[in-house]
Amino acid sequence: MIEISSLIALNSGVMAGDRSHPTEMSPADIATNAVRRLAEAVVRTASHPRAADMAERVNILADELDSRAPSPAERVETMWDPAGGVPKHSPVAGIRNAVAQPLVLRYVPDGGVEGRLNFGVLHQGPPGCLHGGVAALVLDVALASANARAGFPGVTASMKIRYLQPTPLYRELTVVAAHIDRDGRKVRAWAEIRLDGEVCVRAEGLFVTAREGIASGR
């Protein structure tokens, strides 16, 4: 039911390796950053005398863009890069998805993956802290990436998350994950969100590889 090609793209794309030389951003990528900035400015606004006018103007801009864009259902069919490139639309890693605070996971020498994140008020749960659900979202991707890196891309079967201490906003966080073991099509991984080396949230996940997916590896 789930296409393995899209799955591999999803799980391998977040591990684009060293992005110290970022690729050039397209107008749509830059516009997505403008949308992120506006979303943050709006969420921080209690009230503003021009809010209604701005809403009207943004709706007009959206109408214009919508009139030239494919429908969401049509777009699902065309947005996946058949070559399995970096998924710009991922809600965790995608530079074209304003929901994402784009996460880049790199291979680390001992076999896991690692990335850095810094969240703001758009991802707030308790006052000043990261929403626990956003932590779960990021950890799910880190678990999948660690398994994909080990050669076993798969879908999440179950995941257990422990919240050990609050995860603050506006601080540099580290996401670390590694594959644990494999039993047939079942693969396990752990992942953590850390602040200054201390674990804030820890996840363990059981993933299932597609039957034909094992051979294709990462």
Add this chain to the structure above:
Amino acid sequence: MVDDGNEAGTEVAELAAAVRRLVDLMLRVEENDPSLIDVISELDAMSAELESAQGAVDPFENARAGKWFFPRHDPVSGVENALAPPIEMEFDEDGAARASATFGLPYQGPKGFVHGGISAMVLDHVLSVADVSPDQPLVTAELSFRYESPLPLFERAEVTAHRVSVDGRKVRVAGDIRVNDRIAVSAEGLFIAKRLDPMSATTTEGASR
């Protein structure tokens, strides 16, 4: 019943809803659409205008502005957060939480389906508000998720959560996400009730809402 403080339809919520349309459109527009250059400058001008009316970034500002427990700004149900689907929350007479949402392109994982992490995010949120009262906030200690069937995009998903047991300050909650009565993801959570404390609404205690 709990007043969730979300009077829909305020101007800031309308602006967030318009920005939410742009979040979706960025995933559909032609990559090099020349009209985007003007869109970028218009959006940046609006951001600058809103930012100039704000002070320095204060991560606690929303908490200070009112009840944080049912905020308007959170990334799951927040009507003023353009990144939130947003899910629409209701509470039954017995306190069980119900929510519904239709997930679009920004929430895609595998082709045509909701990202497993997005399902987890939504369940975390709904479980954490099931059976709560504003004077007894819960802190998430542990959550587990089972993925039972794929959750399709563009279909109405129903999320429910109810309290299973209370043992001292330990509260167990269970819930699931369904489409057409079929369970896609189920979840169980262990929450710790915070000590009643007049300062509790302004502390940073707790790892999840």
